[in-house]
Amino acid sequence: MQAKHTSHPPRWATKLLEWLCPEELLEEIEGDLQELFEERVEEVGEKKARREYIRSVFGYLRPFAFSKTTNPSMKPLYLDMLRNYLTIAIRMLLRNKLRTAIHMLGLSIGISTCLALYQIISFELSFDQHIPDRERIYQVMMQVEHKEEKHTNYMVPGPTHAAIRKEITGLEQIASFYTLYGARVKVVAGHERKTFTSQHDVTFANPDVLRLLSYEWISGSAETALSAPYQVVLTEQKVQKYFGDIAPEKAIGRELIYLDSIRVMVSGVVHSREANTDFVFNDFISLSTIEQTALNKTFYFEEWGYLASASRAFVKLSPSATPEGVNRQLATLSDKYGSKENSFALQLQPFREVHFKGADLGRSGPTLANLPALYGLGMIALFILLIACINFINLETAQAIYRAKEVGIRKTLGSKRSELIWQFQSETLLITLLATLLSLAFAKGILLYFAEMIPQGVTLSVFSPATLLFLLSLLILVAFLAGFYPAIVLSGYSPIKALRKGVSSLSRQTRSAFMRKNLTVIQFALSQVFIFATLVIGGQIRHMLELDMGFDKEAIIYMHLPRQATDDGHILFTGRIGQVEGVAAASLSNSTPASNSMWTNEVHFASPAGKTPYQVQQKVGDSTYLKLYDIPILAGRNIGNKGDETLINDTFRKKLGFTHAGQALGQTLYMMDQPYTIVGVMADFHLRPLSEAILPAMYRYDFNRYMVLNVKLQTGGKTAGEVKQTLARLEALWKEQYPDEEFTYTFLDETITKFYQTEANILKMLWVATGIAILISCLGLLGLSAFTIAQRTKEIGIRKVLGASVSQIVGLLSKDFLKVILIAFVVAAPIAWLLLSRWLEDFEYRITLQWWMFVMVGGLALLAALLTVSSQSIRAALTNPAKSLRSE
Template identity: 45%
Template sequence: MLKNHFKIAFRNLLRYKLHSTINVMGLAIGISACLVIFLLVHHQRSFDTFHPDKERIYRVYSVYSGLFDATNSGIAFPVPNAIRKECTGVDAVGHFMTLSNLKISLGAQKEQGKIFEEQNRVIAAEPDYFRVFDSYHWLAGTPQTALSEPFKVVLTESRARFYFGNIEPRAALGQEISYNDSLLVTVSGIVSDLPKQTDLNFTDFISFSTIPQSWLKNDVGGLEGMKEWGSTTSSSQVFIKLSKDAEAERLSKQLAQLVKKYQVDKDPKLKLVYPLQALADLRYSTIGIFNDSAAPANRKTLNALALVAGLLLLIACINFINLATAQSIQRSKEVGVRKVLGGTRGVLIGQFLGETLLITLVAMLFSIALAKGALLFFTEFLPEGLTFNLFSPTVLAFMGAVLLLVSVLAGLYPAFVLSGFRPAVALKAKLSSKGTGSGVEWLRKGLIVFQFTFSLALIAGTLIIGRQIKFMQNAEMGFNADAVVHFRPPFQYEPEKRTLLGDQVRQLIGVKGVSIHADAPASQGINTRIFNFKGKKETEDHEFLVKGADTAYLRMYDITLLAGRNLLPTDSTREYLINETALKQLGFKHPQEALGKSLIEDKTAYPIVGVVKDFHSRSLHEPIRPLVLAMSPLGQRRELSLKLATQGKGTDSFKETMERVEQSWESVYPGEKFEYTFVDEDIAKFYENEQRTSKIMGAATGIAIFISCIGLFGLVSFMIGRRTKEIGVRKILGASISNIVALLSKDLLVLVGISILLGSPIAWYFAQQWLKDFAFHIAIEWWMFALAGGMAIAFALLTLSYQAIRAAVVNPVDSLRSE
């Protein structure tokens, strides 16, 4: 029986070539799009799901509110130890410090071995890090002793091979590694690599006790900074594992008590809390992940993509349903004959479902090839590590579920309609020319409306996302990053060499200016400090972003000085420039009012000597934060920016300028690798997720429109075929080609118009939700929906007009003969 069903299904597939082609094409494209989006969503949601106790692991971070609002992914250095000693229900506390841009060499001297530049997956970790994350397998050494002493390091298996070649893990023990030529450590353990889907992709774990005995302590303010409860840095990270019977809410209350007990600044207006972030939420973190980890995912975007995938599959099924029910008249005699010959309704339903299953199987084969092609085409927009393994259990389960779902969803209703024909009526061909009745006709119209409503919403959404990205790319940042390159000199050399390099480069032709500073005006890094300020009635606490600058910084980036003067060219005198947001937070209305006032840091007052115009120090996702510019000690200003005279990045003059800069670099840092980036390119990286979403949404929109239009094409061809005689009579009675086109297009264009009315508010709602993630965003305007509606009508008209004109130019004599 089953074999017979498939044999008949195959014959019908060949018999109705146009409808079969449209169905296979629509389902193949819909399934492939659904598969690609499934792979993307599954990839993002699989991060760090392999940890045995993942539901008990949390990150502790810092949130300030009251006098100011600020969130920092890090924690003050003394907090983890206080949690360990004073909080109950905690199984383990893993405190670590992230390190970045390290130069690594094997042995104490460069000459002794290989050199590895710009390494970012290095942390200084407490031994309990491996108790919190016990997914690692120890291949050499033990977790109890490997990090128990200073100047020890644990490596992942792949990292050990990267450093020392293909050696056994135990053979790596005792090897020496030098970080920045001045921190020499000994390998004390080797652990297995974690799966690729992790944000904890660290490779080098230096013992935490090394920090106070090395230059690492300088990154957190020295030994005093390590004891300071009021100093928060994003490099100081802590994860905790709760006991099996403990609750996160209870620990949150204990953390609140720690704040009351130890918070240095008791200003009641300033509130500090230490929230808990579940490990499962780390992938979607908006407060920062870690150096060199994959860009965070957006939960809303992933949910929206999952919805889009389901709807794309649904509109492909709608094509099948519409065409199958429209085709029912052509197959009515076949059904009548089978019923007369004894075929039951159950047997007929099985036959039609078999046809659907066969078409879905053929479409699925094509969809696999399409999905692989799409992954190759969109490689640069997809997350790193996303792969397609057809034979993985997850993919096979997904494909099986899609096969079953599509076969039932697309085939069940048409099967019931076709199998329900009465033999006498079917054999006399007295079925309605519009289908099988008014109910089916209304369902068909409703499904067309649904298809174009979804397509309209996607068109409008894609337009809005594109406008927002363009707005962000062209937004006035408050500073000028055009033709500015920046680079970081090697950390281990004397700070004075940076000044020497700056002086040499400043003399080069093609270089308009040089600045030695801590970081660019807009960057991913966050450095905040608590300042005291004597207000009108009492001393207030304020947390400001701090950027280390020099006297050339304002000129380099065209930052406007509203009042006062620039910083003095010396780091022996500490003074501050503040931005407009900080000015308002301090209670001043005019820039001149703040001049001469002081900010108190570490119980010492330093003067405010100038006020600069607000500029964006982060992406446009975030509001402008209160900020302080200060002449930091040269040792803390580790970055150089160059303003180039040329405007064209690819011109010969630019290349020549950078070659001369590299020659100066070689004279100051012989043998060191020279790498630079453009500041505007770094800013563009803020919006990589949005760029990726825009590309995926654009592709989904094109797919939705294409599937809807080929379905409409097939449906119109059927309708014209059923009205051939009517068209011929109308032409004989004087109807023009335009009259015929209008006749055939009128009803369907009304349906598209209804879709525009339904789709616009849906698109507006979801666009509003998406834009809430941006502190600065575009306004949604009526013309965006008008343009989307116009595009939907244009696509529908192109599809309708081709078929309608073909029918209208046929000789009416031939039309009348056709019936």
């Protein structure tokens, strides 16, 4: 080598040249330039030669220097290769139909679950996105502490609204709601009156409500429309409902009567809301109306000790205020108005959490999104996708030897490893793409099947940009997850080994066999956790439905009574209902024994301000109630028709410190300074869903709060037809009494079943998930066993010739797989035990995890695996050895 060879042209210029020139011309041009450069170095020196070189390179920097289609032989290769990859991929898909079917089914189910979930989540996140300055809006919630028990309430006592307005600084808007469920509205038109019953979208509101929710005004303005009592603002939609097809402006000044007693004037009309919202209201009555009417009393609007879920407060902080600062002020406020016994803490809840916690503003509103359930659904979807990907990996690596020859030949002909990886990866991409298309149909099915538990309004909008983007990224993710490992394994074969005759030695590669086993263990462990969860949650729901609630729930129907000025009509009506043929008893009360609504009051013992008060659940009604529900009285007597008598339950009796029931009789309790004499002790019954313990409760006579009519039907020896006749008679009576009201009744046992709707939904979801998980896992096992057994055909033949029985061979073939299932069980059992015992902790009355459950789960998984494998192994064992040994 000579010294002059050490000088070389500037590297960057060479790089530029490489970039400028078509690849096929690069070699000659680079060579020519190099030759010229070396010559010039000798003639004029390195420095000048480099300059000349650079100038030459820039000579190629001109448009159209070389025409694109030079020579057919110079066309880029990758297009041809891509076409070749595609051809091979399609041939592979068509040749091995079982493999194709397993992959498509597994992947598309996984993808469709994810897609359906994505639709639900994006729906849930779309709520109230139209409200401006959301990051500054908070709901005021209330933490109530009572004897180590902490409750979070998303409601505030009535006086809070005024107190916040007066005493808290740093707030831009303070929106106060007082919702009115099932209101009855009369429209006055000349002498005619139209009545609308059960309007669930009515609320009392102050002017800030409409500002905070940024309603657009058609007529009227936020300044004047809700500032005075007896005003109401309607949405455009509601105007049409009440007044027919009139111009919105024409509605101004019209009169409406709410609750038969409150006359209000329409003072404004706003545009209806189209977007998803938790604020479902259409009638906004000015909040000051409450203070001006008797509602002030019935709503306990000035009592700090009274809580109603109707009373809600939202605040918008001014830009300079911090939530911490406002929280501090709220703490001072809580200290000022809370008493020593009744301490509470007001706090801010960020607006983005409202949809998931504490948004149940109206009864007709969208069902409250359950964040844990969403997470659960998400986990399930991911697990199913994971199982599907594992399947793919298992089958592809197991079948790799079929492709070993292809890999060998490709490598011999000059394929690089990266090119082979790309080939297999693109093959996976193709399969995933097909699976994605198929999943669109599945996703539709999933959304339909779960329609009940999916919030209304979720639709499959495939062609929205966001969904397409999601699908695309999911596609790439899945293709990578599923395809990467097989591609690495396949492309790693050495061509010599792959092309040699004894190719099957490759499949015994311990590394990928080990990996396969591990992955199968994961699959079956997941499936077993699913089975276990299904078993336990199903058991818990059955347990709760069968547990004695402490009262009779069979053959009892109830109906909500319309609000009326006095209850005299109700009482008379109930008397008549009790006489109807086929009715065993009828009773008036504020609610059924167990219900979702809750009414708690502070009760003092011995003196009006005596000692610490007790939080006591209140039930009120007439004296037939206990008899109707078959709730036994342990001591004393039933209440009569006197307002100052009360019954207490056994739990309350214990809390009060009486060792036996008799001691409590004749004692006095005080509630809001009113004395009540204990005349009896009733047995405990469940007032709340069974996830909660029995709390102290009182039952007393109070005819001002009749809201529910309970009817016990005679069922003994009655046919369904006769019960129907009884119901028809009840309807006739109802129409006579309340001509404007619809006759709707509910069976109590149905309502109680509905308490566990969430759990039932989870169960339903789990059933499907378990089914899918087992299905996909078994599909994978099927493919895997078919392949392994095909490989051992000769071995089986020889064994048979040497005298092995069919059962021995089946056992031999199944043994390996059963070992995998057992290991999976060992992995799954503790995980399932941990997860489910934590889930069960939420229930006051729960089942315990039993050993037989574990046995059952293991047994089920074993059975599924055995059935799958045996279909293949039995066939292999029955094959005539002459056949399998004949050909070589």
